[in-house]
Amino acid sequence: MYNILIGGAAGDGIETTAAVLKKTLKHLGYNVFSIRDFMSRVRGGHNFNKIRFGSEPVHSHARELDGLIAINEESFHLHKDDLKENGFIICDPSLLIDHGNLIKLDFKSLAKEAGNPRAGGSVIIGAVLSLYGLDLKKAEESFRDYFPEPILQANLNALLYGYRAVEKKYHADKGQDLSNHIRINGAEAMSTGALAGNMRFYSAYPMSPATTILNYFNGVKEEANIVVEQAEDEIAAVNQAIGAFSAGARAMTGTSGGGFSLMVEAIGLAGIAEIPLVIANVQRPGPATGLPTRTEQSDLRFVIHAAQGEFPKMVISPQNHRELYHQSWRAFDIAEKYQIPVILLSDQFLADSSSVIPIQDMLDHKDYLVKKLEQTDTIEVDEDGVYKRYQYTDTGISPLKYYGNKDYLIRLDSDEHTEYGVITESADVRNQMVRKRARKLELLKEELIEPIFVGDENPEILIVGFGSTYESIKGAIETLNARGNGKYAFLSFGDVYPLPTKKLLKYSNRATRVVSIEQNYNGQLAGIIREETLIDCRPAFLKYDGRQMDSEEIIAALETLEKGVK
Amino acid sequence: MYNILIGGAAGDGIETTAAVLKKTLKHLGYNVFSIRDFMSRVRGGHNFNKIRFGSEPVHSHARELDGLIAINEESFHLHKDDLKENGFIICDPSLLIDHGNLIKLDFKSLAKEAGNPRAGGSVIIGAVLSLYGLDLKKAEESFRDYFPEPILQANLNALLYGYRAVEKKYHADKGQDLSNHIRINGAEAMSTGALAGNMRFYSAYPMSPATTILNYFNGVKEEANIVVEQAEDEIAAVNQAIGAFSAGARAMTGTSGGGFSLMVEAIGLAGIAEIPLVIANVQRPGPATGLPTRTEQSDLRFVIHAAQGEFPKMVISPQNHRELYHQSWRAFDIAEKYQIPVILLSDQFLADSSSVIPIQDMLDHKDYLVKKLEQTDTIEVDEDGVYKRYQYTDTGISPLKYYGNKDYLIRLDSDEHTEYGVITESADVRNQMVRKRARKLELLKEELIEPIFVGDENPEILIVGFGSTYESIKGAIETLNARGNGKYAFLSFGDVYPLPTKKLLKYSNRATRVVSIEQNYNGQLAGIIREETLIDCRPAFLKYDGRQMDSEEIIAALETLEKGVK
Amino acid sequence: MFNQKYTSTQTQWCPGCGNFSILAAIVDVMNEMNIPKNEVLFMGGIGQAAKLNQFIPGNGFSGLHGRILPAALGVHAANPELKIIINTGDGDSYGEGGNHLIHTIRRNPDIAHFVHNNQIYGLTTGQPSPTTDVTDGIDGAMNSSIPLSPLNLALACGATFVARGFTGDREQLKEIMKAAIDHKGYALVDILQPCVTFNKVNTFKWYKDRVKPVDHSHNVQDKEAAIKLAGTWGEEIPTGILYQVERPVYTQRRPLLSRGVIPSREEITSKEIEDRLKLFI
């Protein structure tokens, strides 16, 4: 496994360089996992991409670097300490950098020579490939795929010049055949998952780190047969999605915390009017504007309790790109079956990172299928044609129809209402309706997906976590268990509200201690577990500086914890 | 104690009749507690007022009626079952009502005779006073105070005609001297409390049941020297209040759940920019539009977790009109000391009910004083004059100054920021700032007000509740303890987030069982207690039909619970 | 089949309220236009006016206060075959919902919108609304501000149909409504509606004494003239269709909809799912 960082200022072109490098590595048969770390500005500042690749599957980032491509001096100073002893540094000769492993590469001049001063990134890619002795011909194929005709040749030249400029220095395992694998980032995984779930309407107001979803849908709207609406604000976005779903088009809106705040009232509308709705909240550190381009898991409690009053909703926090795909697909099935809002809680880390996954893993959706409702809907229609949209049923689920059908008319209502959707103030109807809606959540609890289990079947310490920290925590405890012959187990929650508790109860019974690892300050999951199960789960490691935790940090935290215990 | 209900349609004048009757009873020396039950419409439907009065203090409502004034037939049918055996019914002779205790009072004709067809309410009041043999002369004083000159005489006549139309039937204890008592409803108590807390700016968008606060402030704005702003929407309202407080005018906004939803984003702004803020959420049943003019306690979790990200805030749910006054006063002191948003969680029941309270109880604010900050603020100013608005301190509280002073300039920021209020992306500063803000909550925990304790010092069953259910639960367990020689204790939370736990831990240790009584479906307080203390508190009685629970219902529920236990 | 005639149920309004005329006009118009009930959706926000859809048995959607325009856009995008008719109050659409008004106008979706402008917040019992007439003095009403001219606002945003009606002129109102429903695009009809309970200034008589149907000679495509008429508010208040032009409607500007596809009827296939993923190989 190799870990390379490309750092520079916004506007330096590191995004493009990283994109081409990742594509090329994949084409060369390597699994690639990459993350983006960037500031909330269009130019300047310090941004970087980390690209981890190897012949084995790779699903997480790591601190230690095999290589550092420093576009400016700042990038060198900020990251040089992470470099392994024999790691390389590539930089422009003009930079005032001093280091034993320096490879001075005059990529700007070489790019000019190659015929395009903006092809510096291709020079760098050539150099990297050469360092590992990778196949130039195959790399060229990938370039042909990426670059449009007018700039292709210059970039091919640049690749070659870079390749020639350095010597092979490292050995790389042979690449695999990855032609059945896709490389996808979180925004794409969530978006394509939604399309698989038959989403037909997406409305949003731009907001980092959720804008990439809007951009994706906008790019494919014509071929994917969907309507994409950029709304005037997030309140409009969510009400549009509710309107669309109420008329039978599966609809979604996406945003980050600030925009989600503005959607809160409408979530209650979906709740009481029982209109299905899918909302993606791609988290960033708050409160308020916070750190717009960074990551955090601090909206968990907020989204669970969003909106006045009480009504069923579901919150899912997918753990990696594969889960993002399946869970956003499933979100639509859940939303429509239960007629509830479903919140997909992702974060900047997941959204902007990418990984390589066998296509079959994506196509195989059977673990995420929603049970068919075993209920015969007898639709009761009054003399005017209005049907019992909110009919009392054992499951709490009433027959769901959409506008436009000749056989019945439909009334939807944000006020408390009768079975026919007419405003009421009856205490009796109110009681019935509250209970009817609540029954849906009880039913949903029966088909929750239990957390992913990793580790020792009889652990001393049971770790719990949710969402995007999955791969890093998994990596950490696998390492720790390997060292110490087992001791740790880990439950990673994807379905997080309502909270599935079977595995939690089973393994917590076996463990001497249950601790959480979370990317927030309050240990919110631990609190939910205390509330739901009375298991005295306390945070073991919390991180809230906007940077995603890696396995090494988690190992360190768990080692400290152990010392504290002993 | 006597309990009279006046029922009719919206527009029938029952509000005025009730207002005059309450005022008159108070003037006659009776403690009066009244509630309003009305529909979300301007005309028609069924509304009623319940007026409970007596020479002893009275702070809660009750089901059983001593008298029923039925303006229309519906009122009779809906409430006749609550009438005590020898209770009276007053109605117009034209109504088709049949009942043994009927007093047919032709108040419409009598009003016309009296000189004003709209003085029917005064006829009814005369009749009620006469039934109890109360002092007509004193009642007239109260009328003189209430009615403006042009309609006074007709109403005095009407009072007299009504008085003469019926005979004394009941005995009433002698009235007390209540000239040192005020009669105040919840909206007024909250508003005057805010004024006592030096509130200078109130912004709101009308929303039931919080509109009465806006109306009150608007009415007194000139004498009270405050600015009252009707905003274009709730987002504007809360941002205005934040702006005003950031410039040194103590500011508040008020709304109900739907409007609160729209304020959520700005609560985070107050949180990260550390701008003090007071928000009143006068709860009604949700979700969404729900039941606009009714009551519920279902926003507890929602307001605690409102807004993305994590930051300290406080939630207070005052228990009665006296608490409303003191707590809204205190809210400003807390908000400004800790530079946090403080949420006053009231509800329609409290807002629209009224009670009689010794003025001294209101003036005596010493139990609600906020400790002075023992911190010497050394204000650090840079060369441009900008001071360390967000200086790191042990308490987490940074020196708070307002714009306009010649000695320093101030930068406030919704992004993460340095001590000087400049945008930053530093992981280190981020960590420090998150912890600095969190320390404020730790300090606040040291001066929370513990819940009100009522009942047996060594209870079998410990009941917990919060906010407006206080008086009803208190009444119930006093009754039960009196019957059974004690067994119940009750902790009523006013400060509810952060949760004060001293008394809870103490009494729960003594009790065999801890249960909650709440006006919501989920038992939200019980959940918070589980999360915070791991005490297995489960709801014993939950009500969510929009009507405030009374002592009798609670007694019934607790008796059922006991049976279940044995 | 159920009863296809449009009717109304009992309402929750005050006797004498102008809303009755609007409801009656709508029921008439719908019957006269003969659009099948299942093809019509009555939508509203929250308020006395917005309750109107509760009083017509038919397809109905009572959304949030101020937010019905985006919900309507969503419905329209999902199924453009539905004829959407919105009723809201002045507080709802010009106060809370102001931003949606601006931007819905810009999109020009095929929706008819009737604002019952009683110049007051009715359901919350009488606060001034954005259209409340106030003087330039100190706090005439609760909060004096320059009153909003909703029709001028609409014209400034590029509205394609702008009209003013009055509950006291049922025939004209019906004509306007029909034209609004027939109009290809977003049609804003501001209806002067007396609120007998809370608005003691702009009473039926007050309006009656001032309203004056626009001249037949008025060219509805003359924007300057329309702006003048929309801004005329005093001794005389012009009523009628002030402005009407054709511009591309929403469905013509969105690729999928411009092809006539009804999104709510689309189903994705396994092949499409697989093909999309393959793009990431």
Added chain:
Amino acid sequence: MFNQKYTSTQTQWCPGCGNFSILAAIVDVMNEMNIPKNEVLFMGGIGQAAKLNQFIPGNGFSGLHGRILPAALGVHAANPELKIIINTGDGDSYGEGGNHLIHTIRRNPDIAHFVHNNQIYGLTTGQPSPTTDVTDGIDGAMNSSIPLSPLNLALACGATFVARGFTGDREQLKEIMKAAIDHKGYALVDILQPCVTFNKVNTFKWYKDRVKPVDHSHNVQDKEAAIKLAGTWGEEIPTGILYQVERPVYTQRRPLLSRGVIPSREEITSKEIEDRLKLFI
């Protein structure tokens, strides 16, 4: 005493961005107008434009995206002695914040508002904003809709100061800014600001070729003429103060403020507390 000269710090903008000119103009204007730094508050929402206050050491308030106008109104009501200068983007003020724009105009508070109109969402990397030029065709940009004319919107709402500036004409821009700051009431200055990174249509040259200062003969009190100028957008784009009139300002319409009281300096007394309660006896 600290340095009373206005300066700017390093910015976060792209080289060549029109925002630099606006920042430079503001620093100049403030120095030339000589208002003590502690009496000025620079406010902004969120966006590239809104960051401006971060680059002037002085009183600053960076609020929420779209919500700075109500926050500014609150500051103004608490302490009308502060001179408030707002910088925001077109997305911020015409998109997310549209409703506040309408209703702030109606209140006419004494606030100067500079909108950096780059016709694009800059900070979120290039989505169309409400002012993005699009054709009537299918989805030219991400979402085509009739572009908003912010100055016409303002005029329709009763704005008392409406101007258009251009970053390429620093002198005129400074004159407009000074007049806006001096204006008693809400002053909206829409500034054409090239975004070199994302707006490839409305470039510096594009604007330069079109802008034309309004004639000196233009009567700024002539609303009809102002509406025409505001709506002129094509081969020619008029710049300058298009409209300016006097109307009562916010502080004159609110009772307490009209008496000259500064709310942030008031303190309640025990006697007032008691007297208020006694009213309930």
